[in-house]
Amino acid sequence: EDQVTQSPEALRLQEGESSSLNCSYTVSGLRGLFWYRQDPGKGPEFLFTLYSAGEEKEKERLKATLTKKESFLHITAPKPEDSATYLCAVQAGETSGSRLTFGEGTQLTVNP
Amino acid sequence: ETGVTQSPTHLIKTRGQQVTLRCSSQSGHNTVSWYQQALGQGPQFIFQYYREEENGRGNFPPRFSGLQFPNYSSELNVNALELDDSALYLCASGRTGARVQFFGPGTRLTVL
Numbered sequence: 001e002d003q004v005t006q007s008p009e010a011l012r013l014q015e016g017e018s019s020s021l022n023c024s025y026t027v028s029g030l031r032g033l034f035w036y037r038q039d040p041g042k043g044p045e046f047l048f049t050l051y052s053a054g055e056e057k058e059k060e061r062l063k064a065t066l067t068k069k070e071s072f073l074h075i076t077a078p079k080p081e082d083s084a085t086y087l088c089a090v091q092a093g094e095t096s097g098s099r100l101t102f103g104e105g106t107q108l109t110v111n112p
Numbered sequence: 113e114t115g116v117t118q119s120p121t122h123l124i125k126t127r128g129q130q131v132t133l134r135c136s137s138q139s140g141h142n143t144v145s146w147y148q149q150a151l152g153q154g155p156q157f158i159f160q161y162y163r164e165e166e167n168g169r170g171n172f173p174p175r176f177s178g179l180q181f182p183n184y185s186s187e188l189n190v191n192a193l194e195l196d197d198s199a200l201y202l203c204a205s206g207r208t209g210a211r212v213q214f215f216g217p218g219t220r221l222t223v224l
Contacts, residue, residue, distance in 0.1 A: 004154075032211045043116075043202050044155070083208035087154055092213055098143055098206055099168050102154030107151055 002027040002092050013110050015045055016077045018086035021106045023088030024070040034072050034100065035064050036087040047073075078110045116205050116216035124222045129165045130191045134205030137184040141161045143167070144186040145213060146178060147202040155202055161186055162208065190221075 003026045013019055025033065025098055032051050036044035048057040050066035057064045061075040061082065085107045089100040117136045125131050137144050143162045147155035153218035158172035161180035175191040184205070190197060198221050 034212070036215070041218075041220070043217045044120075044210060046214055049212055074224045089154075091185075098145060098160055098211065099170070100145075100204075100213060101157070102157070104152075104154045109122075 002087055002090055002101040003091055004101055004103035006088050006106050008053070008106060009104065011027045011109070012032075012076055012108045013075075013108070013112055015079055015112050018074070018076045018078070020075070021086055022070060022071040022107070023103055025088075025090050027090050027092035027101075029093050030090060031093070033066055034089045034091070035062075035071070035073055036089065038085045038087055038105070040085075047086075075108070078108075080110045081112050083108055083110045114189075116203055117215055118201075118203050118216040118219050120219060121217070122220045122222075123132040124224065125193050127193055127195060127224050129193050130178035130189065130206075131170070131193060131221060133201050133203075133221070135186045135188070135205075135216060137186070138214050141205035141207050141214075142184055143182065143206045143208055143213075144180055144203045145206075146186070146188045147204065147215075148172075149200040149202055150195075151199075158188070193223045195223050197221065 007078040035047040038044045048061040053068045085105040087105045120213045145160040146158040149155040159169040164180045179187045202218045202219045206213040
């Protein structure tokens with residue numbers, strides 16, 4: 001069974017204080033690892049897809065990296081508007097369609 | 113380009129009732145998936161539809177059922193509602209061959 005574990009559960013940063021969120025996974029045949037951002041009461045917003053170990057993607061203050069066992073979401077010089085829950089999800093196996101298995105998320109708060 | 117839309121935004125039902133939630137896929141997308149997200153948890157995969165047929169199902173009982181229509185819109189039906197069905201229900205659409213799924217804003221269902 002595919003498993004995704006995110007840490008920490010919650011993270012509080014000061015504006016400008018860089019940090020990283022972790023997503024460790026156990027899957028059979030990774031087809032893709034996804035990062036989403038979710039604001040309270042809203043649907044997840046797509047950020048990145050990573051397909052193979054060593055791959056990196058960047059968008060503004062966010063950078064996602066992937067190894068064979070985990071992914072990191074690095075946040076550089078965060079701003080209060082980066083406050084949200086960040087969700088990691090995996091897509092695995094050839095017969096599972098587009099099914100995403102999510103972690104529980106990391107709730108990020110950036111204080112001004 | 114129109115994104116994924118869902119209706120209604122909020123819904124209150126009583127235990128034992130039936131509910132239908134609706135989703136319009138993003139333009140150009142032909143797969144639709146439904147997820148259940150309990151408060152403080154990551155989304156859980158319910159099922160996916162492609163070519164108007166169920167194409168993968170998560171660990172949900174048969175009282176959760178769905179439909180996909182020729183215009184790629186979709187419905188999620190839940191019979192015999194239970195208190196634990198209270199959650200945010202998310203619809204996600206995508207294209208076959210592309211792995212990314214884009215989520216709608218969700219429907220907040222409360223079962224009393």
